[in-house]
Amino acid sequence: MRVSELGEFPLIERLGKIVDIRRADVLVGIGDDAAVLADRGDELLLATIDSQVEGIHYLPYLMRPEQLGRRALVVNMSDIAAMGGHPQFALVSLALPAETEVEWVEACYRGMQAEAGRFGVLVVGGNVTRSRSGVSIDIAMLGRVRRDHLMLRSGARPGDVVLVTGQVGEALAGLHLVFDPRLPVEAAVREQLITRYLEPSARIPEAAVIARSGRATAMIDVSDGLSGDIGHICEQSQVGVRLWAKLLPVSPAARSVAEAMQVPFWKLAMEGGDDYGLCFTAPPGAAPDLCTAIAQETGTVVTVIGEVLPAEDGRHLVLPGGQDGPLDARGWQHFGRE
C-alpha cells in the first residue's frame, strides 16, 4: 500500500507501534504536540520536530525568506506552547538547492532569529545540506514545562467546555485570497488576512496563562483546522464533543471572504489550519475566570465554542440553523484526501 492511500495519521499510528518508548523517563511519546521527557526535578523537557517543505507547506513566490524562517520557527514554538511549556532551543536543518542565493538563506535566518528573540528562544545548532529540488526546513524545538503546568491532549472530560483563543479561519481566508485575487473583498481586509496566513504567531503568553491556571484539562494548537484538531483531543481523551457553529469566533474580515466565496463562514474555522490559536478544554465553572485572566494578561479574546461529551455520544457540529451534523475531520492531512 502507498502512503497516499493510507494517509498521514494512520501512518504515524503504524510507525508508533514499531518504536519502543516504554521507559520511566518518557511521560508522553508519539501522539501529542511534543514529547514529554523527565528532566531536572519538577521540570519536564519538551521536544518536537516539524518541517516546512517548498511547494507543500509554502509557495516560495508568496513568502519572503524572512517570513518563511519566522513561520518555520512559529509552528514549532506553537507545539511547545500547546503543552503549556516555554520554548527554549531550536535546531535547524536546511536542505537547499545548490543555486539558492546566500542572501536568501541569510534573510530566512534573520526572520528566524527575530522571532526567536521575541520569546527568548535560541537557535543553538543546525545543519545545511544540498537538496535536489526545493528548500525544506526542519526544526526541532526543545522547551521546558513545570510538571504541574503540563497540558496534554488527553485530559478532556465529559462536561468540560471547549474554548479557543483569538479568531479562527483567518489564515485559510488569507490563503483563499492569495489563490483567488479576484474575490471581491476590501483591500485592507485582503492585506490583513494574507498577513495572518503569512505571519502566524505562536500563542506563548496565552498558553502560559492557561497552563499556570491549573484549570484547563486538555490543549492543542489549531494547526490543521478546528475539526481535525478537536478530533485529536477526542481521540486522546476518549471523549465526544459538540461544537456550535454560531459560536465560532470568525472575524468580520474572514466572514466577508466566506461570503465572497459563497461558503458558510464556519467552514473556514472548521477546515482552516495555520491559525496557530490554542484550543483547550476546562470545567464550565473555570471558564469565565480563565477567559478573564487571558484577556487581561494578553489582550486575547477567548471564546467558548462547545462542550465535551462522553465518547459514545460522538462528535457533533450544531449548524447555525440548529441542525445537528457530524463533526467531519476535514482538516489538513498529508497524503490522504488530496
Added chain:
Amino acid sequence: MRVSELGEFPLIERLGKIVDIRRADVLVGIGDDAAVLADRGDELLLATIDSQVEGIHYLPYLMRPEQLGRRALVVNMSDIAAMGGHPQFALVSLALPAETEVEWVEACYRGMQAEAGRFGVLVVGGNVTRSRSGVSIDIAMLGRVRRDHLMLRSGARPGDVVLVTGQVGEALAGLHLVFDPRLPVEAAVREQLITRYLEPSARIPEAAVIARSGRATAMIDVSDGLSGDIGHICEQSQVGVRLWAKLLPVSPAARSVAEAMQVPFWKLAMEGGDDYGLCFTAPPGAAPDLCTAIAQETGTVVTVIGEVLPAEDGRHLVLPGGQDGPLDARGWQHFGRE
C-alpha cells in the same frame, strides 16, 4: 552569490553570525558536533540534528530501508558520542513522496528501532510530511553528558598526540566498490567493505571510555574524512597538526581497493567520510593508557596518527616517502567542490 559558490562551512559560519546564542545556559552553540546546554546539576544536555537526503547522502537502489533508517540514526548518535555523551532520545522527521510504499517506511523505522534499541535510545517523536521528490529523513538527537566528561573540538593543545579509533577509509573503499563493480577485489573483501559503507556504527562504547578517562583534550567523529575533520579540531582549538600517512590505520581490505584503483592508500583515509570512527587528541603520556583501556573495554584498536602543533606551524601530512605536504581539507562538503 549562490550557496554552491560559497560552500557549506562558510555558509554555516555566516548563518552562525545571524543567530544569537549568548546566554549562560548555552555552553556550546554552533561549531561542534552538538550543542551543549545547561541541564540538571552536573549533567549537560546535548542536541544535534542531521539529515539523510535521497540522491545526496544515499542512493535508494543501494540501500535497503532498514539500512537507511539505521544509518540516519547512527550519524546522529555518532555526533552525541563525539561530545563524550550518551544518546537518549530521537525525533524523526520524514518527507516522503506520495507513492512511497507503507511497507518501505515501516522497514525504515524497524531499522531505526533496532539501532536505537542497541544503545537505549528512544524514538519519542516525529513528523511525516509529503515531499515532491525523494525521501529525506531529518533526525534530531538528544543526549546527556556529565559536565566533566564533555569533549569539545576546541581543547587540543600543541604537544598532544592525535589518535583515531578503528580503521579509516573502509566506508569510502566500499563506496568505490559500489560505483565500480569491476574493480579487481576479492568477493569477501568487497562484501565486507560495502557493508562498512552501508551499515556504519556509532562508537558509543569507545567514546564513553575516552570521555570517562578525563585525559583526552578534543574529539570529533570522522564523518567527512580525516583531513576535513581534523581541520575542524585545528580551527576550534586554534592549533596546527602533523599527521603521518604511514601511521594511518587503513585495513588490508581497503588497501587492496586503493591498489586496484591505483591511488595511494592514505587517500582513502584522508578523504573518506562515513566511517564514523572517533578522532581525538591527548597528551602523549596519556595515550598508551587510553589505547589500552579502549582496547580492553571495547575490543577496538586505537592508533596514534600524528601530533598537534602550534597554529603558526600549519597543517601537514607527512607522506610515506617522507615528503611533507599540506593537509588539504578534501573531505566531503555540501555545495563547494562538486
